[in-house]
Amino acid sequence: MTTAFRGVGDNDDQVHRLDSGKWQDQTFPRDGWRFSTFKDAGTAHIRCEMCLNARVRFAHTLVHAKVPEGILVGLMCAEALQKDDYYGPERREREYRDDLRIRNDWHKRKWKTSKIGNAYINARGFNISIWRKGAGYGVTIRVENRFEDEFVRNDPKMYMNLKEAKLGALDRLMEARAELRRQG
Numbered sequence: 001m002t003t004a005f006r007g008v009g010d011n012d013d014q015v016h017r018l019d020s021g022k023w024q025d026q027t028f029p030r031d032g033w034r035f036s037t038f039k040d041a042g043t044a045h046i047r048c049e050m051c052l053n054a055r056v057r058f059a060h061t062l063v064h065a066k067v068p069e070g071i072l073v074g075l076m077c078a079e080a081l082q083k084d085d086y087y088g089p090e091r092r093e094r095e096y097r098d099d100l101r102i103r104n105d106w107h108k109r110k111w112k113t114s115k116i117g118n119a120y121i122n123a124r125g126f127n128i129s130i131w132r133k134g135a136g137y138g139v140t141i142r143v144e145n146r147f148e149d150e151f152v153r154n155d156p157k158m159y160m161n162l163k164e165a166k167l168g169a170l171d172r173l174m175e176a177r178a179e180l181r182r183q184g
């Protein structure tokens, strides 16, 4: 029987041991867990609350009807606790890390200017444009090259300047990505 998930080159404190921590407690639920949110512990890392061994930066918050406080776990323990959704934890963590990368790199992005003078950017399959809206700016995000169900969302906000509009555009991009994920 496997007692630990060990990747090549993993240090001991990166291993989610299946024979340690709450895995030893037979009364602790092994199924019925549902993903809630991520917690980014940053460089501090936190101890996986299931195996109590691995230290992780990205913790999956899992919730359970019988465990009101929930549990913060790393990927391997998340997969072991969600066998009915085995590929879910890895996909969610990948998407979360990807979102984080987009956020961190956003300020480096070079915006272009359209023929009619609007700032725009093509990012991750989306076209995002900023246009004059009254005394300020509006933001529109769309997915292009879709034959059906063209995706267009207009930001209801008005931004006072281009800098704010570009930050708003990032939030709209995150929301649009989440919305399309939910649609599957």
Ligand SMILES: [Zn+2]
Pocket (backbone or CB within 6 Å): 015, 016, 017, 048, 049, 050, 051, 052, 053, 054, 073, 074, 076, 077
């Ligand atoms: Zn663990």
